[in-house]
Amino acid sequence: MIEIRDLHKYFGALHVLKGIDLEVQKGEVLSVIGASGSGKSTLLYCINGLEVIQQGSVAVDETDVHAKGTDINKLRQKLGMVFQQWNSFPHLTALENVALAPKIVKGKSRAEAREIAAKQLAHVGLGEKLDVYPSALSGGQQQRLAIARALAMEPEYMLFDEATSALDPELVGEVLDTMRLLAEEGMTMICVTHEMGFARDVSDRVAFFHQGVMEEIGPPEQIFGNAKSEHTRKFLANVR
Amino acid sequence: MFDYNFHWRPVMKSLPDLIDAALLTLQVAVLSMAIGIIIGLCLALIRLHMKGPLYWFATSWVEVARNTPALFQLFFFGFGLGAFGLHLSPYLIVLAGLTFNCAGYLAENFRGGFQAIPETQIRASRSLGMTAWQAYTRVVIPQVFRIVYHPVTNQMVWAVLMSSLGMLVGFRELSGETQFFASRTFRIFEYFAVTAVIYYVIVKIILGASRLMAARLFRY
Ligand SMILES: Nc1ncnc2c1ncn2[C@@H]1O[C@H](COP(=O)(O)OP(=O)(O)OP(=O)(O)O)[C@@H](O)[C@H]1O
Ligand SMILES: [Mg+2]
Numbered sequence: 215m216i217e218i219r220d221l222h223k224y225f226g227a228l229h230v231l232k233g234i235d236l237e238v239q240k241g242e243v244l245s246v247i248g249a250s251g252s253g254k255s256t257l258l259y260c261i262n263g264l265e266v267i268q269q270g271s272v273a274v275d276e277t278d279v280h281a282k283g284t285d286i287n288k289l290r291q292k293l294g295m296v297f298q299q300w301n302s303f304p305h306l307t308a309l310e311n312v313a314l315a316p317k318i319v320k321g322k323s324r325a326e327a328r329e330i331a332a333k334q335l336a337h338v339g340l341g342e343k344l345d346v347y348p349s350a351l352s353g354g355q356q357q358r359l360a361i362a363r364a365l366a367m368e369p370e371y372m373l374f375d376e377a378t379s380a381l382d383p384e385l386v387g388e389v390l391d392t393m394r395l396l397a398e399e400g401m402t403m404i405c406v407t408h409e410m411g412f413a414r415d416v417s418d419r420v421a422f423f424h425q426g427v428m429e430e431i432g433p434p435e436q437i438f439g440n441a442k443s444e445h446t447r448k449f450l451a452n453v454r
Numbered sequence: 455m456f457d458y459n460f461h462w463r464p465v466m467k468s469l470p471d472l473i474d475a476a477l478l479t480l481q482v483a484v485l486s487m488a489i490g491i492i493i494g495l496c497l498a499l500i501r502l503h504m505k506g507p508l509y510w511f512a513t514s515w516v517e518v519a520r521n522t523p524a525l526f527q528l529f530f531f532g533f534g535l536g537a538f539g540l541h542l543s544p545y546l547i548v549l550a551g552l553t554f555n556c557a558g559y560l561a562e563n564f565r566g567g568f569q570a571i572p573e574t575q576i577r578a579s580r581s582l583g584m585t586a587w588q589a590y591t592r593v594v595i596p597q598v599f600r601i602v603y604h605p606v607t608n609q610m611v612w613a614v615l616m617s618s619l620g621m622l623v624g625f626r627e628l629s630g631e632t633q634f635f636a637s638r639t640f641r642i643f644e645y646f647a648v649t650a651v652i653y654y655v656i657v658k659i660i661l662g663a664s665r666l667m668a669a670r671l672f673r674y
Contacts, residue, residue: 262581288583297577303579303593347674
């Protein structure tokens with residue numbers, strides 16, 4: 215379980231997250247929506263400790279992410295993350311991209327790491343591309359490579375930061391399908407997304423962020439059909 | 455009108471000595487590059503990540519190395535330090551001068567290389583549980599290595615050619631040795647023509663080896 219309590223985040227004087235309280239249960243799929251600059255990416259970075267926080271707490275399976283004594287590198291193995299910019303490692307083949315972290319972070323043998331990598335690449339539909347360098351992959355394929363790379367660490371949670379926003383429209387589908395597949399397999403997921411169809415069909419709950427505040431959270435039917443907050447209704451009217 | 459008679463025999467007789475001197479040239483160039491790479495890397499990282507006196511020290515080094523004649527830099531380690539009673543051997547003067555110069559140029563190449571790697575590559579690596587050190591050594595540096603590979607090769611060539619300044623501080627590397635023989639035999643043209651060919655061959659070998667290695671190293 216991910217437990218966020220009264221989380222405040224500042225960039226200098228800029229108050230980006232203003233007291234977020236949120237719990238995500240094992241097996242749940244949560245979509246996070248909201249306007250640009252509302253703090254969605256920052257929230258994810260605070261969950262896996264890529265950003266420090268100024269107040270409140272984030273706990274993953276009861277381990278405090280931001281406590282001094284926490285082994286953050288170990289904790290991050292539980293928290294796979296996929297970025298808007300897919301960030302493949304250009305100097306490594308698809309297989310090496312995925313095998314790298316299991317090998318050097320988890321200490322798996324080379325053969326074991328490659329086996330895991332091949333399995334995860336097949337999982338996301340890249341079983342034919344093992345020895346290809348990222349430069350020869352499409353954006354959609356690189357994003358699926360990034361998903362496979364995260365999955366190879368056998369995470370218990372997956373954080374998606376607008377995984378499809380940088381993709382050409384015709385490539386969005388294949389990545390959403392992969393995310394859907396993960397959801398069906400029971401992965402716990404927090405998905406920052408602009409894909410309202412995905413948020414509605416796949417998530418258990420949807421959270422709407424507005425200027426650093428979580429305005430509203432609830433099942434998709436509530437957010438998309440019967441939003442309580444004026445801001446939520448306005449935002450959704452604009453994106454449709 | 456053109457009544458100079460070429461005499462190649464003296465040059466051919468001293469060819470073994472010239473080859474020895476060429477090896478000395480290569481040695482001082484390789485050494486200054488090896489040390490220059492380490493110092494250049496430090497200077498680049500200091501300029502990227504630090505403030506205060508260290509930053510200013512590194513920046514001054516780079517500025518002076520790149521914006522003053524290499525010959526003056528050599529003279530500094532020769533006559534400059536000499537004026538303060540610190541007398542280096544000709545070999546050390548050339549080594550120090552070349553190293554100073556190469557480190558300055560390499561530092562800028564490295565800095566550009568590091569800046570070309572998006573910050574998000576580090577974020578992605580860290581999100582997989584890598585330590586900062588692992589992210590640097592396994593993800594960032596291999597990419598920087600490729601970016602700076604050709605500039606470093608060029609710098610190596612430059613170091614070989616620049617070492618010929620050694621003859622002006624009394625170092626008998628290839629040019630110094632050539633000068634020595636030429637002034638003894640007065641076959642100045644012949645000596646420098648042959649030496650030019652030797653430099654040319656050395657440079658071509660470096661470039662060829664570098665190309666071969668690049669083809670093996672970089673498959674992406
Ligand atoms: N490293 C940083 N330094 C300073 N300000 C930052 C930094 N990262 C984000 N911000 C600011 O924090 C605010 C929230 O940014 P964040 O990226 O979390 O928004 P977002 O909801 O993900 O938006 P988008 O939909 O555009 O990705 C923005 O005003 C942004 O400019
Ligand atoms: Mg964002």
